[in-house]
Amino acid sequence: MKLLTLNFLTCARKTCKATAASFPLHCREVELEQVEMDPNPLFIKNMLPRLDWKAMKGLTQELGLPQLPNEAPSEEELQGADGEPTQVLNDLHTLLMETSVVSGKLVCGNCEYEYPVKDGIASFLLPSHMV
Amino acid sequence: MLPTPSTSHVNYDQVYEPAEDSYLLLDTLSSASETAFLQRRFPQHATSPLVVEIGPGSGVVLAFVTAHAGRIFARRNVGTLGVDVNPVACAATRQTVQTASASARADCGVFLDAVNGDLTTAIKPGSVDVLIFNPPYVPSESLPSLPVHDEHDAADARGSFARDSHLLSLSTDGGIDGMEITNRLLAQLDVALSARGVAYILLCAQNKPEIVMAQVRAWPTRDASMLRWNVEKVASSGRKAGWEKLCVIRIWSDR
Numbered sequence: 268m269k270l271l272t273l274n275f276l277t278c279a280r281k282t283c284k285a286t287a288a289s290f291p292l293h294c295r296e297v298e299l300e301q302v303e304m305d306p307n308p309l310f311i312k313n314m315l316p317r318l319d320w321k322a323m324k325g326l327t328q329e330l331g332l333p334q335l336p337n338e339a340p341s342e343e344e345l346q347g348a349d350g351e352p353t354q355v356l357n358d359l360h361t362l363l364m365e366t367s368v369v370s371g372k373l374v375c376g377n378c379e380y381e382y383p384v385k386d387g388i389a390s391f392l393l394p395s396h397m398v
Numbered sequence: 399m400l401p402t403p404s405t406s407h408v409n410y411d412q413v414y415e416p417a418e419d420s421y422l423l424l425d426t427l428s429s430a431s432e433t434a435f436l437q438r439r440f441p442q443h444a445t446s447p448l449v450v451e452i453g454p455g456s457g458v459v460l461a462f463v464t465a466h467a468g469r470i471f472a473r474r475n476v477g478t479l480g481v482d483v484n485p486v487a488c489a490a491t492r493q494t495v496q497t498a499s500a501s502a503r504a505d506c507g508v509f510l511d512a513v514n515g516d517l518t519t520a521i522k523p524g525s526v527d528v529l530i531f532n533p534p535y536v537p538s539e540s541l542p543s544l545p546v547h548d549e550h551d552a553a554d555a556r557g558s559f560a561r562d563s564h565l566l567s568l569s570t571d572g573g574i575d576g577m578e579i580t581n582r583l584l585a586q587l588d589v590a591l592s593a594r595g596v597a598y599i600l601l602c603a604q605n606k607p608e609i610v611m612a613q614v615r616a617w618p619t620r621d622a623s624m625l626r627w628n629v630e631k632v633a634s635s636g637r638k639a640g641w642e643k644l645c646v647i648r649i650w651s652d653r
């Protein structure tokens with residue numbers, strides 16, 4: 268599961284949805300892998316405004332990955348004068364699109380429920396008494 | 399006609415096989431009228447839209463949208479995500495989308511993942527721009543139970559007939575009027591969709607599409623910036639003696 272996907276997921280419990288602590292989910296005991304993917308610079312650029320930068324920065328900290336700056340890069344930082352993607356953009360591609368959670372747990376910061384990830388697929392199904 | 403993604407690797411004992419309903423969705427999403435609608439709704443300068451298919455099964459529809467993003471949205475910076483209650487379908491979807499994308503590199507969008515979940519419950523509120531749902535729409539006496547984590551484990555071991563038919567029933571059985579799951583999804587749309595969000599939902603005649611559409615039009619608006627909920631029938635198939643068997647409705651809001 269790509270790190271970018273975590274930007275769009277929360278705890279599946281109804282009671283957690285309204286709490287700020289249910290996003291982002293926290294990675295625990297995760298195994299990461301790098302999976303090469305065709306770069307799509309325009310996707311990174313046009314997805315950036317939708318990223319919860321603080322959440323992504325927190326995730327990289329939890330995972331022991333290279334630190335993100337405090338502020339999201341500006342558009343100018345993503346594209347060089349020659350129109351080519353910058354190192355900043357390439358690094359974001361590597362982080363968001365190519366860094367994947369193979370296995371481990373995604374933990375809700377509010378209820379502490381642990382959602383398992385296996386073979387890169389996260390499971391958000393809850394036992395019926397918890398829905 | 400854009401090519402249909404290959405699903406030959408999928409085990410149809412455990413995952414819904416692409417059928418007339420799947421193909422109606424492919425035709426609808428690539429039709430001149432819907433591509434024009436989507437391109438107006440998500441213009442080039444707007445942030446990248448997120449397409450979420452609920453219940454992708456084999457992944458044929460999500461793979462089609464991902465592989466042909468350039469043709470459908472006139473932009474390749476489109477993200478796609480699948481959510482299926484059947485863990486076997488999640489793995490099938492991932493493979494179908496990746497294979498289709500690899501053979502359409504000049505035209506394809508960006509596949510994020512397939513996750514195992516119940517409708518939109520795990521999706522961050524307000525993040526879905528295009529929701530696609532081919533529901534379990536067949537009227538049935540009861541609804542199958544959702545698989546839970548220990549069954550998720552059991553799904554790794556190749557299968558008993560009972561477990562296979564349970565997984566398949568999740569993709570077909572819709573309870574009363576075949577609408578019980580669709581009604582749950584409809585009730586989640588207001589929260590799941592972004593302000594510019596649009597949903598494509600497939601219905602069959604027994605679902606009473608006209609009643610569903612009247613209900614949608616009567617939904618309360620979310621906030622002061624929203625004028626109204628709109629719904630339109632954008633495709634249908636299987637006409638027999640004036641009765642159509644399947645249709646696709648499009649739900650969106652005006653602001």
Ligand SMILES: [Zn+2]
Pocket residue numbers: 278279280283289375376377378379380
């Ligand atoms: Zn929670």
